Each structure stands twice: as C-alpha cells, then as structure tokens.
Amino acid sequence: MPYSGIEQFNTAQRRAVTHGDGPVLVIAGAGTGKTKTLAGRVAHLIAGGVPPQRICLLTFTRRAAAELLRRAEAGTSATGHVWGGTFHATVNRLLRLHGRTLGLDPDFTVIDQADAADLMNLIRVDLGLSKTVNARRFPGKDTLAAIYSRMVNSRTRIDLVLESHFPWCRDDSDDIRKIFEQYTARKRAQGVLDYDDLLLYWKALCDTTGAGELVADRFDHILVDEYQDTNTVQAEILAGMRRTRNNVMVVGDDAQAIYGFRGATINNILDFPDQFKGTEIIRLEQNYRSTQPILDASNRVMAHAARRHEKQLVTLRRGGERPTIMTCLDESEQSREVCDRVLAHREEGLQLKSQAVLFRAGHNSDQLEVELSRRNIPFVKYGGLKFIEAAHVKDMIAALRMLENPADELSWHRVLQVIEGIGPSTARRIMAAIGVGKAENDDQSFAAASDGRSPLRRLAESPPSVPPAAREQFKSLRSVIADCMGTPAPPPASQVQRIRQFYEKVFTRLYDNTTVRVRDLEQLEQLAGRYASRAELITDLTLDPPSSTQDFAGDPLRDDDYLILSTIHSAKGCEWDAVHILHMADGVIPSDMATGNEAQVDEERRLLYVAMTRARTALHLYFPLRYYYAGRGMTDRHTYAQLTRFIPKPDHDAYDHQTASAAAQTREAETPTTADGTPLAVDAILRELW
DNA sequence: CATTTATAAATTTTT
DNA sequence: TTTATAAATG
Numbered sequence: 258m259p260y261s262g263i264e265q266f267n268t269a270q271r272r273a274v275t276h277g278d279g280p281v282l283v284i285a286g287a288g289t290g291k292t293k294t295l296a297g298r299v300a301h302l303i304a305g306g307v308p309p310q311r312i313c314l315l316t317f318t319r320r321a322a323a324e325l326l327r328r329a330e331a332g333t334s335a336t337g338h339v340w341g342g343t344f345h346a347t348v349n350r351l352l353r354l355h356g357r358t359l360g361l362d363p364d365f366t367v368i369d370q371a372d373a374a375d376l377m378n379l380i381r382v383d384l385g386l387s388k389t390v391n392a393r394r395f396p397g398k399d400t401l402a403a404i405y406s407r408m409v410n411s412r413t414r415i416d417l418v419l420e421s422h423f424p425w426c427r428d429d430s431d432d433i434r435k436i437f438e439q440y441t442a443r444k445r446a447q448g449v450l451d452y453d454d455l456l457l458y459w460k461a462l463c464d465t466t467g468a469g470e471l472v473a474d475r476f477d478h479i480l481v482d483e484y485q486d487t488n489t490v491q492a493e494i495l496a497g498m499r500r501t502r503n504n505v506m507v508v509g510d511d512a513q514a515i516y517g518f519r520g521a522t523i524n525n526i527l528d529f530p531d532q533f534k535g536t537e538i539i540r541l542e543q544n545y546r547s548t549q550p551i552l553d554a555s556n557r558v559m560a561h562a563a564r565r566h567e568k569q570l571v572t573l574r575r576g577g578e579r580p581t582i583m584t585c586l587d588e589s590e591q592s593r594e595v596c597d598r599v600l601a602h603r604e605e606g607l608q609l610k611s612q613a614v615l616f617r618a619g620h621n622s623d624q625l626e627v628e629l630s631r632r633n634i635p636f637v638k639y640g641g642l643k644f645i646e647a648a649h650v651k652d653m654i655a656a657l658r659m660l661e662n663p664a665d666e667l668s669w670h671r672v673l674q675v676i677e678g679i680g681p682s683t684a685r686r687i688m689a690a691i692g693v694g695k696a697e698n699d700d701q702s703f704a705a706a707s708d709g710r711s712p713l714r715r716l717a718e719s720p721p722s723v724p725p726a727a728r729e730q731f732k733s734l735r736s737v738i739a740d741c742m743g744t745p746a747p748p749p750a751s752q753v754q755r756i757r758q759f760y761e762k763v764f765t766r767l768y769d770n771t772t773v774r775v776r777d778l779e780q781l782e783q784l785a786g787r788y789a790s791r792a793e794l795i796t797d798l799t800l801d802p803p804s805s806t807q808d809f810a811g812d813p814l815r816d817d818d819y820l821i822l823s824t825i826h827s828a829k830g831c832e833w834d835a836v837h838i839l840h841m842a843d844g845v846i847p848s849d850m851a852t853g854n855e856a857q858v859d860e861e862r863r864l865l866y867v868a869m870t871r872a873r874t875a876l877h878l879y880f881p882l883r884y885y886y887a888g889r890g891m892t893d894r895h896t897y898a899q900l901t902r903f904i905p906k907p908d909h910d911a912y913d914h915q916t917a918s919a920a921a922q923t924r925e926a927e928t929p930t931t932a933d934g935t936p937l938a939v940d941a942i943l944r945e946l947w
Numbered sequence: 948c949a950t951t952t953a954t955a956a957a958t959t960t961t962t
Numbered sequence: 963t964t965t966a967t968a969a970a971t972g
Contacts, residue, residue: 318962345962370961389966397957397965452962518960618959678972680950724949726972800962826960848959864960 262297270294273539274301276506280499280533282526283508286570287555287870288546288832291508292321295482296328298506299339302478303329310338313476313498317483319343319801321830325482340476344491345452346800348459351472352450358468359461364792365448366662367799371646373440373451374402376667380439382681386432396426396433403518405437409453410488410520421854443694447664456490463497473498483829484509484529488520496532503533512559512568513867515826517860544570546832548577551876554911555869558903562862563855570870578913580869580876582841582904585917587883592628594917595837598877599634599820602835607875609635611834613821615868617846621839622822629820639823645802649764649774653781656756657795660741663712666694675763676734678727690721713742733759749794750785757782825868836872838865841880842898865903878904878912 266274270290273283274297285291295314303309316322322341329339340347349367356363368376378398381387386395396404404426408418415434419427426433444451450458463469479498481487484507487495499505507529514523530536544552552572583598585591599612614636616622622638629636644650652675659668666688673684688694691712710718717739723731737759741752757778764771784803788794821833840846847861869876884898904912 343962387966394957394966455962516961519962620959678950682949724972726950824960850959 262300266290266294266297267543269539269541269543270297272537273506273541274298276537276539278504280503280529280536281506281539282529282536283506283539283541284526284568285508285510285541286544286568287510287513287867288544288570288572289541290543290545291482291510291541292325292328292830294541295480295506295508296325296331298480299325299329300331303339307477308338310340311475311477312339313347313479314339314341315344315347315479315481316342317486317829319346321482343800344459344487344494345455348455348462349796349800351462352455352458355462355468355472356458358465359458361458362448364662365450366658366665366792367455367796368449368451368667369645369799369802370402370406370452371651372667372799373405374398375671376443376449377401377405377436377440379667379670380436380443384432384435384439386436395429396423400426401433401436404433405440406453407518407520409457410490411522412489424853443666447666447694448662449665449667453490456488456494459494460490460497463494463500469497470501473500473502477502478504478506480505481507482509485511485514485523485526486516486519486521487525489522489525490520492525492528492532499533503535505533512863513829515829515860515864515867517856540568542568542570544572545574546873547572547870548574548874550577550579550911551869551872551874554580554876554908555866557908557911558862558866558869561903561905562859564859577874579911580872580878581913581915582878582880582900582909583915583917585879585881587885588624588840588881589628590917591839591879591881592625594879595625595839595877596628596632596634598837599835602875607834609818609820612837613823613828613831613833613835613871614837614839615823615825615828615871616839617825617848617864619824621845625839626822635817635819636822637819639821639827643802644777645798647774647777649760649768650777650781652760653753653756653778654795654798656737656760657752657791660713660738660752661791661795664693669693669712672734675760675767676723676727676730677763677766678724679731683723683727687721687723691715713738730763733762746791748786749788749791750782752791753778753782753785825864828871829867832871832873834873835875835877836868837877837879838868839879841878841901841904842884843901844884844898846901846903862903865901 263271263274267290270293273281273294276298283291283294285294299312299314302312314322314325316325319342322343326339326341340350352359352361352365353363356365375398378387378401381395381398381401388395400423404415404418404423407413407422408415411418415437416430419430419433443449444454462472476498479495481495486509495505495507507526509526511523511526514521530538547555549572552570556569583594585594595614599609599614602612603609614622614625626636626638645654652671655668655671658665659672662668669688670684673679673687674681679687685694692715693712716735720731720735737755740755741747746752747755757775760778761771761775764774768774785794788797823831846865847858851857851861880898880900882897884896
C-alpha cells in the first residue's frame with residue numbers, strides 16, 4: 258500500500274521518503290523540510306508494511322523525537338511502538354534487556370554530567386589533588402568531566418585531547434590519568450553508568466558475538482537525525498548495528514555542526530558513503546522557511562568559512578525585509594530595545610510564541626529577563642538553569658538513587674551530609690562502616706565491613722555511631738530508608754513524599770527560600786505518580802529531565818502566550834517568525850574562549866548561522882557598544898566592543914543598520930557640537946549612574 | 948578533630 | 963552562583 262500523502266513533498270524530499278532498501282545520506286540545509294521528510298519516511302515505511310517496533314529513530318533530543326513521531330502518526334494509523342529517542346535513552350532500554358551478556362547488572366543506575374563531575378571531585382579530594390600548590394589550582398571538576406568526555410567520545414588519547422583543547426592542563430596529565438583510572442574503577446564496581454558509558458556499552462554490545470546480532474536484528478530500519486552532531490562512538494555504533502542489514506538513513510547538514518565540544522565530528526557525514534557502500538546521496542536545498550534577505554545574510558556569514566560548504570540555499574519566499582543590526586549603548590539598552598521590538602511585532606499580529614530571543618550562553622539573557630519581568634512580558638527559557646540542576650532536586654534524586662543502588666557512593670555522600678553535624682569525613686566513616694564506596698577497592702578495610710550484608714541492611718541492623726548533634730536526624734533518615742524499602746515497596750510517589758517530609762525539616766537550615774524548594778519537590782512527587790517503578794523514574798529524570806518547572810503538565814503558563822528565550826544550541830531544529838539575537842559582539846560570538854584555533858572559530862560561525870536561519874520573516878541582531886567589567890560594587894569601568902568578526906564591513910549592505918536612542922546621543926556627545934566646545938556629555942554621565 | 952561560617956575567586960554550549 | 967581556604971566553634 259503506497260503512502261498516501263506523497264504529493265506534499267518536492268522531488269528531492271520524495272526520493273528520501275520513498276527510498277527502498279540500502280543506505281541513504283540526506284544533506285538537508287536549514288529550513289528545507291528535514292523533519293517533515295523524516296516523519297514522512299517513517300510513515301512511508303509503516304504504510305509499506307514495516308512493523309513500527311522494527312524501526313529505530315535516533316534523534317538529538319527527546320523533544321525532537323516526540324515531534325517527529327507526532328508528525329509521522331498523522332500520516333498513518335499505528336506508530337505507537339517505533340523505537341524513538343536519543344542514542345542515550347535508546348541504549349538504556351537495550352541494556353536493560355541485553356546488558357547481562359556484557360556482565361552488566363541490568364539494575365545499573367545512570368548519572369548525568371554533573372554527577373560525573375561530582376564523582377571526579379570526590380576522587381580528587383581522596384587523592385589530595387584539590388589543594389592549591391604554588392598559586393596553581395588543579396583543574397576543576399567540570400573541566401575534568403569535560404576532558405574525560407571529549408576523550409571518550411572522540412576516542413582520542415588523553416595527551417592529544419589536553420594538547421589541543423585543554424592546553425593549560427598539560428602539566429597535570431599524570432594526575433588526571435590517576436583520577437580517570439579511579440573514576441572508571443569505582444563506576445564499574447558500583448553499577449553506575451555515565452552518559453559516555455552508555456554509548457560505549459552500546460558499542461561493546463554490538464561487538465559481542467551473539468548479542469550483537471540479536472540487537473542489530475531488532476531493527477529493519479535505522480534513521481538518524483542531526484548526523485552532523487554525532488561523535489565517533491556513535492558512528493561506530495551505527496556501523497555495528499548495520500553489519501548485516503544495511504537499511505539506514507542519516508540526515509544532517511555540515512553547515513550546522515555545533516557540537517564539536519562534545520566530540521562530534523563532521524567526518525561522520527563525510528565518510529558515510531565510504532562506510533556504507535552504495536549510499537545514495539540526496540540534497541535538500543529548497544528552503545521553505547526564510548525570506549530571501551534573511552537567507553542572503555546567512556549565506557554570506559558562511560561564505561567566509563575556512564572550509565567551504567557546497568550549497569547556497571534558495572527560497573521561494575520573495576520580498577521581505579533585510580535583517581537589522583541594532584547598535585545599542587550597552588546591555589541595558591539592548592534589553593529595552595528587545596522588549597520594544599517584541600511588543601511592536603506583537604502589535605503587528607505576531608504572537609509572543611512565534612518570536613524567540615537567542616544568545617550564545619545561558620547567562621547572556623540575565624538582564625533581559627529582569628526587564629521582561631519588569632514589563633510583565635511572560636517568557637520561558639530553554640537551555641538555561643535547569644530544574645534538575647537545583648541543589649534541592651539533586652538531593653531528592655540522590656536519595657532515590659541511593660535506595661535503588663545502595664552501592665552508589667556519590668549518592669550516599671550527598672545524602673548523609675544533608676544532616677546537621679555530618680560533614681565530609683563523618684560521611685566517609687559511615688560509608689566505610691556499611692561498606693559503600695572506596696572500601697570496595699581497598700581489600701584491607703573492606704574485609705572488615707564485608708559480611709555479605711547489603712549497605713542498607715547494615716545501616717538498619719548495626720548503625721554506625723554519629724556525633725550527638727546528628728543523632729536525631731540520622732535516626733529519622735534511617736526510618737525513611739526503612740519505610741521506602743518495605744515489602745512490598747511503596748509506589749515511587751509515596752517514596753518521594755516520604756523523603757520530602759524528611760528534607761523539609763533539613764532545608765530550612767541548608768537553604769533560603771525553603772517554600773519554593775519544597776513546592777518543587779511536591780511537583781516532583783506528582784511527576785512520580787506517573788511511574789510504576791522507582792528505577793524508571795530515576796532514569797527518566799537523568800536522561801530526559803524536565804527542562805524547567807514549567808515542563809510539568811498543568812502549569813497555567815502552558816496555555817498562555819509567552820516569549821521563547823533560548824541558547825542557540827537549544828534552538829537547533831526550531832523556527833520562529835521573528836528572531837532576536839543578542840550580543841553580536843566579538844568576544845561573545847565568537848566566544849573569547851573559542852578563538853584558540855580556526856576550527857573553533859568556524860564552529861562559532863556555524864553557531865551564528867544556525868541562529869540566523871531560525872527566522873522566518875524578521876531577524877534582528879543587537880549589538881551593545883559597551884561592556885562593563887563584571888564585579889561587585891559600583892563601577893562604571895567599561896570597554897568598547899567590536900561587532901562580531903562574522904559580519905565584516907563588505908557584508909554590511911545585507912543589513913539595515915539602526916542605532917538605539919541612547920547610543921545615538923552618546924555618539925553625538927563624543928563629537929562635541931556646542932559653541933564653546935564644552936562636551937555635552939552631562940546627560941550621558943548622569944545616565945551611566947543609573 | 949570535624950563542622951560550620953566567612954571570605955575571596957572564577958570563564959560556554961549539552962545527551 | 964559555586965568553591966577553596968582560613969578562622970571560629972563545638
């Protein structure tokens with residue numbers, strides 16, 4: 258039975274949708290209907306008789322997967338069981354089924370990057386590497402996690418990674434190696450997997466005789482979205498999954514590769530035809546999203562890239578305004594201008610929801626958020642500070658994970674220290690006494706604590722002594738654990754509730770604005786109500802966390818109109834009628850931290866390209882002239898910024914240049930025009946005081 | 948001796 | 963906003 262909606266696709270899209278067997282590489286420029294094509298492909302396969310559960314659709318984010326499946330469903334009747342999601346979420350499911358063949362306990366728990374960093378830090382302290390020596394500090398935990406992740410994901414030797422991306426850590430390579438050794442050993446011993454492990458285990462699974470074929474044969478078709486942002490391990494996984502069957506479609510755009518920092522490599526796209534013999538290459542170059550002036554400006558940004566990109570997108574959308582570059586005096590004027598323009602667009606009939614403000618780094622929108630709140634303009638921020646990163650949420654997840662996986666050193670370490678009177682060393686002592694953590698590797702002291710009982714039983718039956726101040730709370734923690742471990746175990750929501758009650762007493766001492774935090778945990782409790790098992794709840798919270806409290810169903814804001822604020826990275830794959838891009842200053846874009854080599858600068862350039870090509874009809878770039886030195890206290894010391902190097906003089910005719918009022922006035926003030934030559938900068942001086 | 952409190956310093960993007 | 967060190971406290 259042919260797929261019915263085929264007439265809605267152009268020729269190239271149709272080739273992709275109706276492609277038969279064998280490998281396909283789809284090069285899909287920005288706004289060329291990539292999502293629609295992928296969804297159509299899935300619908301076509303199902304209509305052609307492929308059982309949905311034999312299709313695996315790998316996407317970059319969970320949001321992308323949900324959107325794709327929603328659209329695919331619109332084309333057919335039954336798509337409920339397509340395996341869709343991120344690489345990480347997919348392998349999580351696979352490992353619960355097949356992990357045992359790798360010697361992996363299927364009850365493993367997963368830690369995110371922040372947890373990984375915390376574990377690194379734990380080891381760093383153990384090894385005595387956390388101290389400052391000769392005014393030099395050992396790399397921080399986030400740096401360590403970043404080095405490790407890049408090393409694994411690009412499968413590059415540590416020396417090379419340090420040399421090319423973390424040159425300031427070169428001298429510490431021996432100690433870094435020691436930390437990594439311990440890190441992997443402890444994870445292994447404790448049944449804990451980090452994000453990178455998930456991918457490695459998938460690859461290992463593919464390489465295992467028997468299990469490898471079994472897993473690969475689950476799927477008739479594998480489709481991968483955003484292939485330009487996959488890393489070496491992911492490419493190896495794909496190869497491993499397609500050793501015998503070669504039905505595979507990858508979709509991507511080399512001009513939109515923006516995840517190099519995560520080990521992604523453009524070689525995956527370039528080498529795909531070599532890796533899979535007989536690959537058909539399809540190019541989608543017809544843009545349906547943006548007006549011509551917006552595309553012109555975007556194409557010219559890319560034209561200066563060191564590595565040339567073959568395609569120049571063309572659009573059918575004639576007419577339209579040139580993008581504007583709005584020069585502002587400083588960041589606060591930028592915030593006011595953005596608000597003014599957003600509201601002006603709304604007057605013209607564009608909903609707030611169809612507009613977005615994009616920026617390089619999460620904190621770039623801080624001032625704007627204040628201004629938006631002041632003017633009562635509702636907004637939702639993507640990719641900023643996340644729900645899951647809040648300390649009190651981490652506390653809750655640590656407690657749940659400790660119950661689920663009592664060997665998990667990291668969680669015990671966190672939970673125990675919540676109690677007044679228990680700090681790092683008492684926590685360590687307790688953990689050693691019940692047989693958690695480092696003791697596992699240290700046969701001497703472990704032998705003393707090792708009597709075959711689990712840490713939880715030991716805690717219940719022979720509790721270690723604690724300082725007097727901690728006794729009461731320690732007792733109540735033990736009773737929480739007992740309640741949650743009862744048989745049958747209470748449902749996840751009840752466990753969350755029980756833990757929350759314990760934390761409520763503790764939070765007043767630890768944090769301020771306790772009420773807000775407790776409310777967050779109440780929402781978490783509601784979320785837990787949708788889960789039958791604690792394991793599933795924990796995994797979802799780690800692999801697919803609610804991006805903010807607004808993500809919870811039933812939030813009144815959901816139905817309202819609100820402006821989107823997003824980092825450029827998180828805006829990937831999205832589109833809006835009007836797009837506002839903040840901080841077009843050199844040093845922000847490209848980021849000062851990413852100008853080390855040409856490859857890094859090029860990635861920043863692609864980042865700007867991605868941001869600009871999100872716009873359908875209106876594109877506004879904002880450029881603050883002045884940047885004040887960050888620091889506390891009142892200081893008006895500032896530097897003057899340069900417009901981003903990605904828009905050089907010869908390209909200025911692609912934009913409409915405007916100057917915000919205060920900036921214009923300052924410009925006048927800097928060229929004295931009064932008769933007596935007195936600078937008329939009084940107003941400007943006063944203004945700077947605000 | 949261990950914990951808590953206070954103070955000074957630091958750099959981005961995310962599954 | 964987090965994080966290492968020093969001083970204060972139990």
